[in-house]
Amino acid sequence: SAVISQKPSRDICQRGTSLTIQCQVDSQVTMMFWYRQQPGQSLTLIATANQGSEATYESGFVIDKFPISRPNLTFSTLTVSNMSPEDSSIYLCSVVGGTKNIQYFGAGTRLSVL
Amino acid sequence: QKEVEQDPGPLSVPEGAIVSLNCTYSNSAFQYFMWYRQYSRKGPELLMYTYSSGNKEDGRFTAQVDKSSKYISLFIRDSQPSDSATYLCAMGSGGSNYKLTFGKGTLLTVNP
Numbered sequence: 430s431a432v433i434s435q436k437p438s439r440d441i442c443q444r445g446t447s448l449t450i451q452c453q454v455d456s457q458v459t460m461m462f463w464y465r466q467q468p469g470q471s472l473t474l475i476a477t478a479n480q481g482s483e484a485t486y487e488s489g490f491v492i493d494k495f496p497i498s499r500p501n502l503t504f505s506t507l508t509v510s511n512m513s514p515e516d517s518s519i520y521l522c523s524v525v526g527g528t529k530n531i532q533y534f535g536a537g538t539r540l541s542v543l
Numbered sequence: 544q545k546e547v548e549q550d551p552g553p554l555s556v557p558e559g560a561i562v563s564l565n566c567t568y569s570n571s572a573f574q575y576f577m578w579y580r581q582y583s584r585k586g587p588e589l590l591m592y593t594y595s596s597g598n599k600e601d602g603r604f605t606a607q608v609d610k611s612s613k614y615i616s617l618f619i620r621d622s623q624p625s626d627s628a629t630y631l632c633a634m635g636s637g638g639s640n641y642k643l644t645f646g647k648g649t650l651l652t653v654n655p
Contacts, residue, residue, distance in 0.1 A: 460641050472645040522588055525641050534586035
């Protein structure tokens with residue numbers, strides 16, 4: 430399985446600001462994803478981070494709000510822009526490893542917006 | 544109807560009990576099924592993976608899939624306090640589609 434490091438592990442931010450979350454993997458991976466986990470809700474896919482091209486966003490998520498970079502096969506960033514209290518959530522990156530479509534997750538970034 | 548339904552609990556059991564966790568789904572395209580365990584302040588970790596109907600056993604854990612009823616279960620035998628966590632079911636359709644659909648998770652507490 431891949432070892433995934435996420436930074437920061439948690440943050441408290443003011444309304445209207447932006448936060449960039451980093452995801453580093455210890456091996457090259459093709460598929461990398463960003464999820465949101467809100468209290469009492471299912472883990473929800475935000476987007477697929479594509480290396481060398483624009484991310485693919487799921488319904489309800491837009492690039493202006495959640496810009497994603499993927500400069501190489503081991504690193505990605507997710508920015509939460511112009512934050513509001515509704516953006517308070519856990520944000521997780523995941524990667525696909527092995528041959529069985531298994532996804533491995535980072536520890537997550539716990540974001541609180543005041 | 545949501546694609547995946549999972550009773551959020553919470554579920555509280557005494558140590559040594561048998562625990563049954565369940566999910567139902569509506570999408571017939573789902574071909575493989577997973578259970579993740581998530582400890583507080585941690586990311587989900589894969590516990591069980593299966594892609595066929597029937598049972599799969601790994602130590603104290605048994606995953607059961609009934610595709611005809613669109614129902615999956617996770618059984619934990621001889622539950623331990625260290626099993627206290629949130630359990631998430633996840634499903635995917637496979638092939639080149641890597642997207643997973645998750646249940647809301649069931650919070651389990653095993654009391655010593």
